[in-house]
Amino acid sequence: MSAPTDLRYTRDHEWVRVDGDEATVGITQYAADQLGDIVFVELPDTGRELEGAKPFGVVESVKAVSDLFAPVSGEVVATNDALAGGPELVNSDPYGGGWMVRLRVADPTELDDLLDADAYDDLVAAG
Amino acid sequence: MTETASTQPAAHETPLASRHRALGARMIDFAGWLMPVQYGSILDEHRAVRERVGLFDLSHMGELGVEGPDAAVALAQAVVTDPPALAIGRAHYSMLCAPDGGIIDDLIIYRLAEERFMIVANASNAAIVSDALAERLAGSRAILDDRSLATGLVAIQGPRSVEVIAPLTDVDLGALRYYAIAEGQVAGIPALVARTGYTGEDGFEVFVDTARTAELWDVLIDAVRAADGLPVGLGARDTLRLEAGMPLYGNELDLETTPYDAGLGRVVKLDKPADFVGRAALERVAEEGPRRRLVGLVVEGRGIARHGYPVHAGERRSGVVTSGTQSPTLGVPIAMASVAPEDGEPETRLEVEIRDARVPARVVPLPFYRRST
Numbered sequence: 001m002s003a004p005t006d007l008r009y010t011r012d013h014e015w016v017r018v019d020g021d022e023a024t025v026g027i028t029q030y031a032a033d034q035l036g037d038i039v040f041v042e043l044p045d046t047g048r049e050l051e052g053a054k055p056f057g058v059v060e061s062v063k064a065v066s067d068l069f070a071p072v073s074g075e076v077v078a079t080n081d082a083l084a085g086g087p088e089l090v091n092s093d094p095y096g097g098g099w100m101v102r103l104r105v106a107d108p109t110e111l112d113d114l115l116d117a118d119a120y121d122d123l124v125a126a127g
Numbered sequence: 128m129t130e131t132a133s134t135q136p137a138a139h140e141t142p143l144a145s146r147h148r149a150l151g152a153r154m155i156d157f158a159g160w161l162m163p164v165q166y167g168s169i170l171d172e173h174r175a176v177r178e179r180v181g182l183f184d185l186s187h188m189g190e191l192g193v194e195g196p197d198a199a200v201a202l203a204q205a206v207v208t209d210p211p212a213l214a215i216g217r218a219h220y221s222m223l224c225a226p227d228g229g230i231i232d233d234l235i236i237y238r239l240a241e242e243r244f245m246i247v248a249n250a251s252n253a254a255i256v257s258d259a260l261a262e263r264l265a266g267s268r269a270i271l272d273d274r275s276l277a278t279g280l281v282a283i284q285g286p287r288s289v290e291v292i293a294p295l296t297d298v299d300l301g302a303l304r305y306y307a308i309a310e311g312q313v314a315g316i317p318a319l320v321a322r323t324g325y326t327g328e329d330g331f332e333v334f335v336d337t338a339r340t341a342e343l344w345d346v347l348i349d350a351v352r353a354a355d356g357l358p359v360g361l362g363a364r365d366t367l368r369l370e371a372g373m374p375l376y377g378n379e380l381d382l383e384t385t386p387y388d389a390g391l392g393r394v395v396k397l398d399k400p401a402d403f404v405g406r407a408a409l410e411r412v413a414e415e416g417p418r419r420r421l422v423g424l425v426v427e428g429r430g431i432a433r434h435g436y437p438v439h440a441g442e443r444r445s446g447v448v449t450s451g452t453q454s455p456t457l458g459v460p461i462a463m464a465s466v467a468p469e470d471g472e473p474e475t476r477l478e479v480e481i482r483d484a485r486v487p488a489r490v491v492p493l494p495f496y497r498r499s500t
Contacts, residue, residue, distance in 0.1 A: 036362070037170045039453035040431050040460075042482075058482070060431050062169040062452060063362050084429075 002121055003028060004095055008111065009120035012069045015095060016114055023111070025071055026099040027059065027090060030124050035061040038090045041083040043101055048076045050103060052110050057100065059090065072110040074103035141186035142279050142340040146348075150358060158251035160187035163360040172363035173455040176326050177496075180285035180356035182347055183364060185332065186340060188280050189253025191246040191260060192272035198242050201267035203401035205260055206234065207386060207394060207409065211401075213238040218306045218323060222386055222394055223256055228408035229382040230389070232256045233374065235323060237308045245274075245308075245319070245334075249376045263404060279340025281347060284330030284367075286498075287354045292331055295346060296320060300331075314346035325364065327371025327496055369450050369461065372423065372494030378434055378450045379421060379463055385409060387417040388465070390493070419446060420471030423493040426451075426460035426479060428486035437480040438464050438488075445470045445477060454495060461495050462488070 007015045013031035017024040032038065040060040050056045050070040057068040079101050083089060090098035105111065115123065138159040147154060152163035163184065165172060175181045193202055199211040208221035218237040222230050232252035237245045248256040257273045264271055283292055293300055298311035298320045308321040319334040335343050348358060365375070374380050379389050386395050386409070395409055412418075426432050432451035439445055451462030462479070470477060475490040 036165060037168050040429075042430065060453070062366060062455070063164070065431075065433060 003030075003117040003124075005117040007095065008071075008114035008116060009123075010069065010071045010114060011123060014069060014071050016071045016111070018105075018111060021105050021108070022077065022102055023072060023074065023105050024099050024102045026094055027068070028120070029094045032091045032094045032098070035059065035064065035066060037062050038087045041087050041090065041100065043079040043083070044076050046076050046079060049106075050074055050076060050101075068100065070103070071114060072103065073106040075106070076101050077104050078102040139187070139276075141184055142337050143184045143186060143281075143344050146341060146344055147184065147358075152358075152360060155361070157361060158187060158249070160250055162187055163358070165360040165362045166358050169360070169362040169366065170455050172357050172359040173366050175355075175357040176285045176328055176359055176363065176367055177456055178286070180283060180287040180291050180351055180354050181326075181359035181363070182344070182351045182356065183282040183284065183359050184344070185280040185282050186278070186337070187250035189248035189250060189256060189273070189275040190278040190280070190334065191248065191253075191257055192274050193244045193246060193260070193264065193269055194242060194272065195267070195269035196242055197267040198244055198269040199238075200401065201264045201269040202236070202244060203399060204403050205263035206236065207396065207403060207405065208236065209396045209399040209401070210236055210238065210244060212399070215240060216307055216309060218308055218321060220394060222380075222391070223259060224386070224405035224409065225382060226405055226408065228385040228405045228412055230376070230380045230384055230386060231259060231382065233376055233380055237319075237321060239308065239310070239319070247280075252376060277337055279335050279337045279343070280332060281335075281340065281343055282324055282330060282332045283347060283351065284324045284326040284359075285328050285356060287356065288328070288330040291347070291350045291354050291356070292320075292333075295350060314343055316343050318343070325371075325373055326367040327373070327494065328367075328498055365450075366452050366455055369452055369463065370454055370456055370494065370496035372463070372496075374421070374463075375450060379465070384419075384465070385412050385417065387412045388419045388421070390421040392417070417468060419465045420468050421449070421493075422464055422466055422471050422475075423491045423495055424448070424451075424462040424464050424477065424479065424488040425491050425495075426462065426486055426488045428484075428488075430479070430481035430484065430486045431460045432462035432464070432479040432481060432486075432488065438466055439478045439480065439485060440467065440470045440475075443467075448479060456496050463493070466490075
């Protein structure tokens with residue numbers, strides 16, 4: 001299972017889709033599979049300023065609570081309300097319907113620190 | 128997203144470890160045993176047990192034999208229940224308590240014969256229970272035999288349990304009531320078959336020699352699959368027992384908790400003739416009333432209450448969540464919590480501190496789930 005090549009990735013298993021000055025964020029298929037059945041996602045309010053590499057929410061499986069980390073700094077311009085009633089979307093469609101937040105990127109140079117798909121696949125393969 | 132994984136090798140493997148690996152199970156170290164936490168989806172495994180049938184490897188549990196002319200009376204002095212009152216072929220839920228009334232472990236005690244008992248202890252406490260029983264039985268005509276490593280245990284749980292196991296056993300299942308045990312064969316293998324479990328469903332626990340456990344599993348897994356069932360790991364075992372309101376040692380029960388604090392005072396037989404370890408302390412708690420109450424909570428706001436989260440009654444700290452999850456059957460977050468006695472009545476409004484928020488929760492009677500019979 002390879003990560004989509006049009007996305008960028010963090011070492012904490014978030015993905016980022018860059019579109020102009022906005023970035024959509026979710027967790028990878030690998031992360032969702034490792035967590036198992038996701039039953040709850042807690043996301044920040046729209047308008048909140050996130051700081052890169054700092055926790056911005058949580059994702060909970062049946063067994064465990066895991067922090068979500070902001071891939072880059074920026075203001076939350078949208079959150080995925082569908083996850084409140086359908087957290088299982090993160091398992092079934094992690095790169096699509098399971099997206100979590102959309103940010104207005106504060107400093108585009110932070111995007112340069114993210115991994116491309118090949119580098120992320122290597123990270124996962126290395127365990 | 129971060130994860131932690133244990134890299135410590137587990138000390139023990141059950142005789143089914145290779146079966147679990149072949150099924151693609153995610154394995155974890157649980158109480159020094161390498162155990163399957165899930166084979167696929169925990170939710171699917173949970174639902175299989177509620178609606179159909181599931182197969183569990185419980186070979187990590189401790190099995191202790193107690194045998195001899197004094198077995199019954201000596202046990203009565205060691206545990207809070209009254210084993211001499213048990214009929215042959217019957218079992219009861221019991222506890223081993225410390226002199227101060229704190230719970231060392233919760234147990235199932237089966238009477239196999241007039242002078243022969245089998246005690247099943249939690250894997251995490253098996254060695255402690257074995258040592259404590261050896262000490263408490265010393266000087267009596269009762270011999271303790273720790274059979275934990277020699278015994279494999281497989282559970283079949285769920286509404287289709289009878290149809291799965293009936294064609295494979297000579298045990299009269301119609302005569303085997305809840306909390307009863309019988310000797311016989313399953314899949315041609317000498318076994319003890321008990322109608323006990325930890326899921327809130329009908330089902331059986333089958334004790335066999337370690338050496339024949341894989342053979343038993345191979346027959347049972349085919350039968351369970353044929354009944355549209357699944358192998359089930361420790362993940363779903365935990366959500367199943369929590370919905371059924373059953374305590375887990377280390378969560379609801381520990382050395383700081385008496386049976387009364389955990390809402391299990393009925394287990395303690397203060398009217399039995401025997402003196403027993405913890406009696407004086409437990410008589411005092413029974414008279415003065417427990418310091419805490421174990422309650423069920425339904426979380427009514429956003430969030431899942433987890434083990435260790437604080438519970439508040441207005442401005443007052445009331446207690447702590449002992450276990451919590453998103454209930455697969457009810458579809459809402461449920462929890463058990465140890466709270467101040469005055470906060471224990473059903474419909475009491477409390478708040479659970481989930482990260483930096485206080486989330487409303489309502490006290491409900493336990494269990495959360497009861498099967499329709």
